[in-house]
Amino acid sequence: xxxxxxxxxxxxxxxxxxxxxxxxxxxxxxxxxxxxxxxxxxxxxxxxxxxxxxxxxxxxxxxxxxxxxxxxxxxxxxxxxxx
Numbered sequence: 477x478x479x480x481x482x483x484x485x486x487x488x489x490x491x492x493x494x495x496x497x498x499x500x501x502x503x504x505x506x507x508x509x510x511x512x513x514x515x516x517x518x519x520x521x522x523x524x525x526x527x528x529x530x531x532x533x534x535x536x537x538x539x540x541x542x543x544x545x546x547x548x549x550x551x552x553x554x555x556x557x558x559x
Contacts, residue, residue, distance in 0.1 A: 477519055481519070482529070485515060485518055485519055485529065486532060487536075489515060489530070490533050490536055490537050490540070492511065492514070493533065493534075494537070496510075500534050500537035500541060501538070502534065508527070511533065512527050512530050513526075
C-alpha cells in the first residue's frame, strides 16, 4: 500500500469510529477488533499490521480533535505514520 492509500484508510476508519461514537482514547481490544478486521479486509494486512493502523487512526483522531492545527502536518512530531 502506498501512503495515499494508507491515509485514505485511516480517514475511512476514523469516520466509522466517529459514527460508532468510539472514543479516540479507546484501548479495549474487543471494541477495536471491528476496525482491525475491517482494515485487514480492506488492505489485505495481517493482524499485527492492521492493529497498528487502528492505533494510528486513534492517534489521528486525537490530533484532529486538538486545537493545535492540522494533524497531518503535526503528525511527525508524535511519530505518526501518516503524512
